[in-house]
Amino acid sequence: MKLALNHKSPIPLHIQAEELLRKMIADPQFQNGKLLPNEIDLANQLAISRTTLRQALNKLVYEGLLIRKKGVGTKVADAMISSKSANWLSFSQEMKARGIPIKNFELHVSWIYPEEVIANFFNIKTDQKILKLERLRGKPEGPFVYFVSYFHPRTGLTGEEDFKRPLYDILQADYNIISELSKEEISAKAADKFIASKLETEPGSPILFRKRFVFDQADRPIEYNLGYYKADSFIYTVESRRS
């Protein structure tokens, strides 16, 4: 890996350092608890001060990607698949940041008549067709999550979009819809036959189930999303402060 920054660039050095560190985090060379180079050496190699380097490190520590320990060193946080609330990174962006390679197993688009619950949430009639998106994603070894999304007609999605791009990108860039608010319900359940077959596991095996309601800037419903995560392949993290 090339360890050098462009001191002539108008991009601040600590931002450049942060980018570089993100690449290091995704590098298998530093996985499995192996330590990063120490701050002083790394700062010297990059020809920046330790303070500036720490500025970059702090940001990544705060994001939970790095773990520092006094007297020992800095290592990449365990690449357990996790999702931080109030973190608006998309699934693939987040996995990428952690250097977890993602494989898309299935992607299926259809137009369906919504069930009662969904029609109710979207505040539409059950005879108005809506877009349904099913996705099976996971590691190269096998799938670990099955997503189902339903979209409000208001989104304008045609079903012809390239759903390999992050969803929130598509909505924002192409349809000017910003996902502002998300309400989620997380629970555990046993896999039924359908889910078990999708996730290549046994019926009855534990599943982390996430129901997600997404709203736009005007608090209007735009997406209804179900996620079935294979147990132990996914951890949901929440941070909350009294105030």
Place this chain on the structure above:
Amino acid sequence: MKLALNHKSPIPLHIQAEELLRKMIADPQFQNGKLLPNEIDLANQLAISRTTLRQALNKLVYEGLLIRKKGVGTKVADAMISSKSANWLSFSQEMKARGIPIKNFELHVSWIYPEEVIANFFNIKTDQKILKLERLRGKPEGPFVYFVSYFHPRTGLTGEEDFKRPLYDILQADYNIISELSKEEISAKAADKFIASKLETEPGSPILFRKRFVFDQADRPIEYNLGYYKADSFIYTVESRRS
């Protein structure tokens, strides 16, 4: 508001400054877009360097509580962050609020030597005994959650407390410790024999597992908590808004 830090305290100045800033953030005086004092003045008032003050400011900016603007100043961000809705209610308070009658099945207090993980989190040695609290609770028909809590020696808990009172009450009222920050990890797993027997279910049946790290006002660890919820008896809700 008293603007002074204790330079003799072993608590780092940037942590003290952070605490003070949190109080300022909560102060109506600085709400509604009014600017905080500028960095240089504030640093002078607190008798710390601007760098140290910025260390504290940065943390709050990362958390989305403060917004800085070059050439203008720093103001408190418009409220509305993540998920504190039902989060700070105690278990029994929450169930009460939902009209669910609660039965306490077991309550067991013991002093144990901490495992590596816990000692590490508490930053203590594994040969220092800590208080462990186990609780089995649920509906009158049967238990649905098994809690295990470990407490940092700093809490001062003796094990003689009346644990039928809400925990956070005991800590706050009797020991002047406020649970400020909580980090949680939620995942699904299969019940092992022990958990299954406690929850009166089958080994292998799905469990919602919640690991909780609780910190005090100075971000010092005070509690490590594990919760095993029978599937479908518990739903975790999160609300998050893009900042």
Place this chain on the structure above:
DNA sequence: GAACCAAATATGTACAAACATAGTGATTTA
């Protein structure tokens, strides 16, 4: 009065230096 310019103000970036403290491992001591 409008346009322009310059000073004042506040945050942003960056460095060098020093000392503190936690963890590790080797060396010395009881």
Place this chain on the structure above:
DNA sequence: TAAATCACTATGTTTGTACATATTTGGTTC
């Protein structure tokens, strides 16, 4: 041999300093 000590390493804390850059403000000129 086991415990105590010490040196070493890496991060943690803190200061002082300097210059850069965005924004606002007030004065000057046309």
